[in-house]
Amino acid sequence: MPASECAIRCRPVAAALVLMVAVAFQAPPAGAEQLRFFTLGTAALTGNYYAAGRAICRVINREGPADLRCSPEPTPGSQYNLLALEKGELDFAFVQSDWQHRAHEGRGAFAGAAMKELRSVMSLYAEAVTLVARTDAGIGSVNDLAGKTVDLGNPSTARRGTNVRVLSAIGIDTGLFGRITELSSATVGPELCAGRIDAALIVIGHPNAQLAELLELCELQLVSIDGPAVRDFVDKSADFETYAITPGTYQQVRRPVRTVSTVATLVTRSQVSDDLVAHVARTVIARYETLAEQVPALGTRDLEKMRRAGLTAPLHPAAAAVFDASPGGPDD
The missing domain is CATH 3.40.190.10 (Periplasmic binding protein-like II)
Incomplete structure (x- = not known):
């Protein structure tokens, strides 16, 4: 084929090939677009916050559902976690109860900027x-x-x-x-x-x-x-x-x-979906003994303390429902 003719006839073919290659590289693996990722803010890699977050995410990722993935995020700690949570950069976070109190009530570093959408999920350990x-x-x-x-x-x-x-x-x-x-x-x-x-x-x-x-x-x-x-x-x-x-x-x-x-507390935002909050709360309560074997600071499961100790921000309704339905809860 003459070069001049190829320049005319081959151009659409070449363009189509380029487009196919580009799509192939950009397209996610089959099913990947259906995965639901959520983040859990912890603290330094060497501390109990990160160890607990990693253990919780490992259980959630292992036991499913298959389309849900939990990522434990190392962070500078409670104050950072609260600010990142408010910005939507984290879905869940561990924070000290005194900092949860300050954030929700708008005191100290949060003066004039109370986090009214902050919601408690549970408390964990002293x-x-x-x-x-x-x-x-x-x-x-x-x-x-x-x-x-x-x-x-x-x-x-x-x-x-x-x-x-x-x-x-x-x-x-x-x-x-x-x-x-x-x-x-x-x-x-x-x-x-x-x-x-x-x-x-x-x-x-x-x-x-x-x-x-x-x-x-x-x-x-x-x-x-x-x-x-x-x-x-x-x-x-x-x-x-x-x-x-x-x-x-x-x-x-x-x-x-x-x-x-x-008290180490697990918190989220009011905007985080009920099904996700319920799944996280249900998993932690059901697998608490397993988690405590990996993070001894968790101690023995005590549903009453987990529901109330150190929780200033309102309990997320989905978490409250899980506590009510758990063995040993008020609906048991």
Whole structure:
């Protein structure tokens, strides 16, 4: 065929081939367009939030339905999760109960921007304000932090906000600390073991695998946060309770370590569909023992606490229906 004739006749064929290739590369695999993805905001990869999120998503993805996929998203933590949830960047998220309270009521960092569409799904486990100190730092109580180098967390994190709130409420003047550092949770351990800080306040569920490893690695102790001022704070608080790390939780803990705790809560938005919220809530309740084997901080399933503890935002109607219908619930 003459070149001039091919230029005329072959052009439509070439164009069709280009279009077919483009479509082939752009088209999703068969059935993929029908998959429903949803996200669960957690926290750092090394913490209980991420471990719990990964365990929950693994069960949901394994047991179906086949078109549903759950993705556990590592994040900076509660405050970030709440903001991302409000923007629709997350469908579900773990947040501390004190930050859930602030967000829904429009207090603190959420002043003037209350999240009225925030909805509770359930509470999971206590998150204790935990004072970890070097054994050679001379810290026997929270009152001994004066003059010491203490890590309170990055200013943009929920950990920092919780620590500052608790210390202020019980009359501890952080201005008397020798130095305040602003470390991420992942870097607290190495700094303690290296002796560059004397103590750190972390907010975690117990037992915690990372803390257990840290206690084995270097000479550290858990110090009680207790006394009349602490008990008065809890009595007046809507989102804190007393807590004790019991002997044997860690090999080094031989007597109760008393402190205060928030609650790890699972939240969503009012706009998230009833069927999705119900499926997530039903799966967690039904598979709680399996999840607790993977994340010991979850402890024993207690439906009454899961439905009420630390939940300031209204319970999502679909989650409420699941609790009502669950064995041990009011409709049982």
